[in-house]
Amino acid sequence: MHVAMIGTGYVGLVSGACFADFGHTVTCIDKDAGKIERLQGGGIPIYEPGLDKLVADNVKAGRLFFSTEAADAVKNADAVFIAVGTPSRRGDGHADLTYVYAAAEEIAGLVDGFTVVVTKSTVPVGTGDEIEKIFKRVRPDADVAVVSNPEFLREGAAIEDFKRPDRVVVGTDDDRAREVMRELYRPLYLNETPIVFTSRRTSELIKYAANAFLAMKITFINEIADLCEAVEADVQHVAKGIGLDNRIGGKFLHAGPGYGGSCFPKDTLALVRTARDAGAPVDLIETTVKVNDERKKAMAEKVVRAIESDDLAGKTIGVLGLTFKPNTDDMRDAPSLDIVPALAARGAKVQAFDPEGMGEARHMLKDVEFKEDPYAVAEGADALVIITEWDQFRALDLDRIKLLMNAPVLIDLRNIYKPDDMRARGFRYTSVGRA
Template sequence: MKLAMIGTGYVGLVSGVCFADFGFHVTCVDKNPSIIDRLKAGKATIYEPGLDELMARNIRDGRLEFTTDLAASVADADVIFIAVGTPSRRGDGEADLQYIEAAADEIAAAMKPGAVVVIKSTVVVGTNARIRDRIAAARPGVPFSMVSNPEFLREGSAIEDFLRPDRVVVGVEDERGKAAMQRVYRPLYLRETPLVITTLENAELIKYAANAFLAMKVTFINEVADLCEKTGGNVQEVARAIGMDKRIGSKFLHAGPGFGGSCFPKDTRAFAATGKRYGARQTLIEQVIEVNEARKQAMAERIVSAARESSTDTVAILGIAFKPNTDDIRESPALDIVPAVQKAGLTVRAHDPEAMEAAKAALPGVVWCNSAYEAATGAGVVALLTEWNAYRALDLKRLASLMNGNVLIDLRNVYKGEDLEGTGLDYRGVGRSLK
């Protein structure tokens, strides 16, 4: 069985490499020649732990290829995955489907009879049916199957998520599509991974509902953190206890500066916009979006206020990526917080283990540093925004000695009371105090 993966972004590249590691022949397609040249050389275009090694092995063994020629890769493919971007459309928050439609048009012109076309990109309900009709109109009388197969990969642990998922969701319309996907995911059967076979519409809704619910959990615990600060509570202890309830679960109950990344912001906007379009408003999610935006601004104000108290004009920011183990800065809280701090007239010195190159164009005026200690040098306030491992065991005495002030704002609650003893730092976490 031959697979074609259209799009080599996060979802497409990780999925293509992992399918090749299952033993399938996979051709990954991208329109950008420089991206393809880099991938052919075995260099991943994203930072994801373990991806370079996995990719190099499958290229070496002849199971993984990269090309700009979509037509040639599709012509003999049994299963064709569409994994292109679906960014938020300006103005209404709806998912922009132009890249899906463009890929579908090219696939329709080149696919062989009996091909299975799979949308892996995150798309709003009704998209798979629309693309099915679009392909059918372009190739009347040519049999093919349409499948919805949304991804649930977390950046920073995407390979593990692909190889050991909680479940695989597959929306199908016919037995051919169902049989193809059962064969594609057969290696996971050995690990007893549940394969959820459902309709196209249900598969689309499952993806958005899942991400919206997780975003809601993040927002909920951030609001609880605010209440803890007002009442003398400790959000970490509260979250730990409520997370022990199996009906709630412990994941995504970590207070911080708000959610970001390539999924939650755009998916909540699209889910809310879909609800409005169908007259079934998702008011909880609309509120989640509003609260999350306010959260980022509130965290920026917290940093600025600390700087004013310290009579400093320099702030150090540790972490720009929206989460650790990725270089992805898309809609990272840092992209809102840093400009707000700069707007207050403060100089920002910053460091991130992987995301600085990507952030330079997005955050002009920042002084980029080679380490957390260099960033802290001369700063009155240090704010930790991303919980990279490199920041979890900093020499806090050394950090304090380099600063021109003593405020450490830990927006990820990395440190505990005993870590601060004897450092002289004025430590400020989220949703808790050290007293």
């Protein structure tokens, strides 16, 4: 089948490359000429493990193309995916649908014959209805079916998530659209991946409900971690003890400095606003948003307590990991964006390293000295803080780290080391939710 993918951001590029790998002919379209030129030259604008090879293989096979011009790709497409950004709108927290509606306007003027128009972007309930209205206004003669097909991709594991998903959700009441979507996802259907067909509004809500539930799960275990510290219990044992219950499950029960990234913060906030507007407030989600925001801010105080000095003037603090999670270069709403400025505001000199995120971090964090590796970060540091659990931070030469530091103080906000081992090595060690 022929697919046009509007948007070459995280979702659009990964989805387009994976559809091409399924055997479809895909054109990824973006108005950013520099990005398209880079993609045409073999460059990848985001860091996602395996994506560079996937793109290169499918470009070479003649199934994946990149363009700034939508006309031919949309005209020939069986399905046109809208995969543009929906950031939180300034002032009220609603999802900003400017790019979605602009894409719909453009597509409406270009479609030829029956075309399935698919929202892959995360959009509030009712967005598909508005897109339908745009088509009726711009091209009342257009033969289109507007479909919701939310993505459930984890940054750092997106290709695996697309090719071996827990489920595929499709929101449509149109029989022709169902057949097109079945054909697009046929390789998954043959592998017995559940494909959930539902109404468009239900599909739109499923995405927000899924992210909100996972955000609540993270926030829950973070609050239990605080309780564990107060009563001298171990949050990792608590998480294992409850996670072995099949009704709960062990995923997303890892205590830390709070969630961030491109999805959870904006999607929970958008769901809160949608629910308020609908007269059905979601108090649990509102509390989750509030608690998570407070937690990220509180992590700087945790570092200060571990250093045992309210005055950080003249102190050097090393920071390992800046992105919101490992295996991505995404800095959006990362806990480091709250922690690092708070430490600098206390007078600390902050030196930091991240394997993939420093390019973006340089635009977002001021008063930080970026280093070339973890050992350069440790050199001369009065304390070392692990914010992101990159694999390379799990196997540090701790004896070398200790020798490089001014004081052997390590604050592990991801619990990647064992307290007894760290104390035996002579570190003053602080973790999350462990006595």
